[in-house]
Structures are given as structure tokens and as C-alpha cells.
Amino acid sequence: MAKLYFRYAAMNAGKSTALLQAAHNYEERGMQVALFTAAHDSRSGRGVIASRLGLSRPAATFGPDTVFERAALPPALACVLVDEAQFLTAAQVVQLHRMAHLEGMPVLCYGLRGDFRGEAFPGSAKLLTLADELEEMKTICACGRKASMNMRLDAAGRRVLEGEQVLIGGNERYRAACPSCYYAGDDVDATQAPGLFG
Amino acid sequence: MAKLYFRYAAMNAGKSTALLQAAHNYEERGMQVALFTAAHDSRSGRGVIASRLGLSRPAATFGPDTVFERAALPPALACVLVDEAQFLTAAQVVQLHRMAHLEGMPVLCYGLRGDFRGEAFPGSAKLLTLADELEEMKTICACGRKASMNMRLDAAGRRVLEGEQVLIGGNERYRAACPSCYYAGDDVDATQAPGLFG
Amino acid sequence: MAKLYFRYAAMNAGKSTALLQAAHNYEERGMQVALFTAAHDSRSGRGVIASRLGLSRPAATFGPDTVFERAALPPALACVLVDEAQFLTAAQVVQLHRMAHLEGMPVLCYGLRGDFRGEAFPGSAKLLTLADELEEMKTICACGRKASMNMRLDAAGRRVLEGEQVLIGGNERYRAACPSCYYAGDDVDATQAPGLFG
């Protein structure tokens, strides 16, 4: 039976790399995949999934009005892969869940779990509730412990505790952190913040 | 480092049994635990954690106004165990997360992931976003596949698709189901619905 | 597709409780299960799966010459559950793996991972190599960390480092330990050793 997977992580864990590897694994066996990423991800240009290790490839984009339905995808498709899945709407997650179970199409979603305030993203909240498999991708805090939270920093490297969930075009920076460092509110070093939504 | 665990499942997977086993494991090694369950769980009487296998023991209850803080718990405590954790508020989950990481207190929460509409419970939504470890406890659908969803049935055994998230004192019945059966909307047999929030 | 599961743990984690809960989950949905335990487990009497929480029920026993084959089991069977699976032979694990994949029969094996010397048991070694899902059942060391190792103690409560893998009828005692305590070789307290192969 096909399943809906949610591979979640804090920032800069290697989600895009893992997605590109999964796509490669399918294609190497002669199977076709469909790649999606969020339309408002401006990091790598519209319609590109790019990893910090230097890998990238084009992808279709989804916005809030995109409808995921089996009939709109190629007949011989073997798998749907979605990057930046935290930006899916709840309705889109249900569409993908139904596609897995009623159409037999495996769906692999990669995304952030929570934002810099410790609040869920809409897509993540629904994926965490419905996905058949929840798989954490691990990364580390600057202190060496597992990072499960995300901090937002301003242009001067000072931590920001309030604000919009996503600020496109801003000069914000992010850092993955363990809960101890996150709650301790330590000052953080902007030079350790490698970028927006990596 | 202490962690916040969320062990989630569909209904009737054995969550209460697993909680009582974990408590036993601690106590067998001479360590003290604190047990909590939701105040509005009327199945086993107020302040009891009971498993379908026949095991039960008293527990403190929490309601929406309960504040979880380390100072209110015994000094030598080794672990906090929370049953029916889907009924925690988001603020309580943050309290427990902070207690794990800032006070070094392990917290094990057991609860449902989603309701009969496929919507998250408030406590589950926050636990899924913050918990350090998400561990699925598996059970099966009547078709033999893994059950991850919950169906609500009325007194006549017919499936109910809309209504309040929780109806205390009602004659509702529930059945754990795989997504295929859940979406197919098959008629279900009320005799297979063993009870409310098992 | 049916799978072969190996749910492994150190001693006294609650493996038998979890097996009895899984059996109950199947039976509650009207499905039939087959229970097996090792013939040389003398703790609870021959042919009984007993948990430290007080639950028990009869089970067929397997010895080194037992052959697991689908035709020897009831036609309507939904699941095979094996306790003390560390005592399976490698050949029996292959039989169960083939039964899962070629006959569509789910097989759930519960057992210890390693012995008191840190060596694998024969059944565990093969299950760790072949099982479709490896699921750790957690318990704790006396120091509060996760226990993944097992210590053997003599009648006076002193740690034993060498000897036979299994000594039936001896007065050995065991204690689950984290690797730090295991390698540190700390003296242990025999009163914390609750029994043989719990």
C-alpha cells in the first residue's frame, strides 16, 4: 500500500538533499517522479529544489490554490515528492493523503516542523496529524545536542521572538537550536546562520 | 538530557497499558513517577488510568487550568507520565517541554493523534510540533492494515462524519481504521467498537 | 504487504506485556492469533507468556527443531506472535521471514538484543539482519538513562562477566544497564535485579 510520508526537521538538516536522493533512487530504477516545491520560496529561484551541498534540479511549484489530483499527473508516475511541505494548506495535505491511499501513489513530503515561535506551519500541522510515517531528519545545535527548534535572528544577529511566520524578502536569518538553547534565549552568532529555509 | 516524548496512536492501541508498563519499569528500579490523566475522561472514573487488558491505577487529573511546574511535584521525582495527552492545552505542552529541558525532568505523554474528522486535538497538535521524540504505537484496522485514523459511530453503528470533537456522556462509539477504510466510508459494525477512548 | 517485525529491548522493558496487548488488539477485532514462546523458558512454566504486570496466557512453545510453516497454522490466522525470539535459530527466522513475504502472514517477534557479554543471541542476530521493521522498546538504567545492555549478577549480587549465554536453573540475576554503567563495571545491587528474562 502506498503511504504519505512526512520527513520533518529543523532548518539546515539536509531535507532538500534527501529529497533529491530519493528522486535519484526512483529514477535509477527506471521510475518516474514528480517534484514540487513552494512557489514563495525565493531562496533558489522559482521552481528549483536546491541543497546546501550544491545539488539542484527544477521542480513544479505549488501555491495555496494548487489542487493535487492524480489525473493531473503523468499516468506512469511512481512517486510524488514535495519540498517545503510546511507551506501546503491543510486541504492539500488531505488531497495528498487521499491520493496515497485511494490511488496508490506514494507521497514523500519534506519540511519544517515548527516556526521560530515554536508554532506549527499549516502544512506541517496537518502532515503531523495524517501522515502514515513521521520520520525525523536530525541536525545539531551549536551546543552539540539535537536541534528540533528554529531561532530567527535580525540583521545584527540578535534573536527575534515575535513577528510574522514567514517574511519574504526580509533580511532575517535562522538557526536550528536544541530546546535548552532555544528556551535559554542565549545570544546567537549571526555568522552561524546559513540562510533562509535551507 | 531529559526529553519530552509523545507516544501517539489511534484508539484502542494499548496506550494506557504502555504507560502503566513504563511506570512499573521506573518503580521497579526504585524511582518515583507522577501519573496524570485528563479530568474529563469519564470512562474509568475520575483519576484512574485503566487499560483494556484489566490493569488500572489511580492518577492525578489535569484540566485546562492545571499548571505543570516542577516545584509542585515531589523533589525526588524521576518521570512524569501523562495519559489522554490529546486533551492538554498548547500552553501545558510548552510547560512540559520546558520542564524536560530546563529542569531535566523526562515527560512521557500518551494520546490520540487526530479525532474522528481527521482534525488534531489541541494537545496532540502542540506535542507533534514540540516533542523531542514522536513514537507511533501501532494497532490494526478491521481489514488488517495499520490503523492511523478514528471513526465515530452512532448508537445504531452508523458512521458519523460531523459533530463535536468530544461528546461526554454520549453514546458514541469509535473504531480505529486505516486511511483506505476511513476514506472509503464503508459501513462499520458497531460490535467492533470497543468503547470510548480506550 | 505482511512484514516481519522485531521488537527488541534489554531485559525487563515490558516485551511480554506488549506482545499480549498486540494479541488483544487483533482478537478484539475478531481476528485469530498464534502465540509462541521458547520451550526452555522456565520462568513462567512451559508454554506460558507472562508479564511482570501480572498478565499471562498460554502459548505454544518452540525448540530448535520446530519448523514454522504456514500449512501447520490455522487457515484463518491473522498474525503470528513470538516471545523470547532471541532463542529462535537462524533457520527459523528465515522461515518466518518467508512466511511474511510469500504467504502474507504478519509476524511479530519480541526478544532481547544482546546477552550479558554484549554478544548477540542467535535469533536476534538473524532478526536484526532480516526483519522489515526494527523497533526498540525502551527501558531505563538505574542511573536514569536508556538501558540497552544487560548485566549478569551472581547470587551475591556481584557482576559476572563471563560464562554461558544462558544458564537454565542457575541463580543468576540480570539487570538492564546503559552502556556507560555497563562499561564502567560499577558494582550493582542484586535487589534491583527482578528476575530471569523478564
Added chain:
Amino acid sequence: MAKLYFRYAAMNAGKSTALLQAAHNYEERGMQVALFTAAHDSRSGRGVIASRLGLSRPAATFGPDTVFERAALPPALACVLVDEAQFLTAAQVVQLHRMAHLEGMPVLCYGLRGDFRGEAFPGSAKLLTLADELEEMKTICACGRKASMNMRLDAAGRRVLEGEQVLIGGNERYRAACPSCYYAGDDVDATQAPGLFG
């Protein structure tokens, strides 16, 4: 507490990519890592960890006589990463397990679980018995199911069922397979076998 991790998979799942991503995650946060790979891996030349996605970097090599000890590694080291960990000896796995727990050094091992006969590799057998976390990296069979087994093919693309565990310099080819395809013994297509120990 530092841990010993074993991230295992069938062939061509992306183990080397994941190792290189983990190394990048550490280095991006200003931490130093040590990379090891097996000395007899002739695929990428001696002392290189290379992924099928095109990434590669130099690595120290280990052979059967290598001794892993903390004092021989850089003082400020944050993590040890080992590729082709199936070729470790049992004694080396104990060295790494002790280094994690007695010296506080995280050790991440990546490797195959079983060989083409369904037998464990020596390093994998010991890692499966001792590692603190067992994490499966998934890939797919040509039939679309999860692959957990490895088939060996001869130069003509015919399946080979017997032989040495590793044949350096041979013209063997391998294919990851699900257990159903593995036991069915289906003829396989050599063009789908991407190489030796990918």
C-alpha cells in the same frame, strides 16, 4: 550523552550522501569531524567517500588492524563518521561504542545490513547488537516496495546465490530488492544494477 548510531540500508539507498550531509551540518556550525571509510572499497579509489549524486570528499581508511581510540583523534573533534561500516570488525565496533559512552564522542556509522545471501556482515552484526540508535535508510525495489535485501548478479545479469561475501575486482553487480522479489528469485535485469557497494 553521546551515542553510537547505525544507519543501515540496502545498496544504493544514499548512505554516502547522507554521511556527507551530516558532515556538512557539523562543519557549517564550526565543528570538526573525522571521516573514515573501508580500505578495501575500490569503487572510488582509496580514501574517498563518493555518492552517486556526484558528491565526494577524502576520508581516512580503516582496515581490520585499525584501532579506533580517542587519543589518536584531534582534541577538538565533534563527531566520527564511518562509511562502509559493514566492514568494521566486531572489536572495532566495541571500540567505537566505548568511545561514544566513555569519551563522549558521537559516532555515526553508515553501512549495509546484510549481504547477497541474507547473511550479516561482521561490522553490521555487531552494530545491530550494540548501537544506541538503529535507523533504516529506505530505498525501493524495482517492484516499488521497500528494498531491504541485496541480490548479486553475474556479468550476464543472472542472479548469483552462492559465493564469497565480497569479491574485490570481480565483475559482480548488485541490486536492492524487497524480500518478495528476493525470495521469488525473479530474473533481474543487469542494466538496473548500478554498481558495487553504492
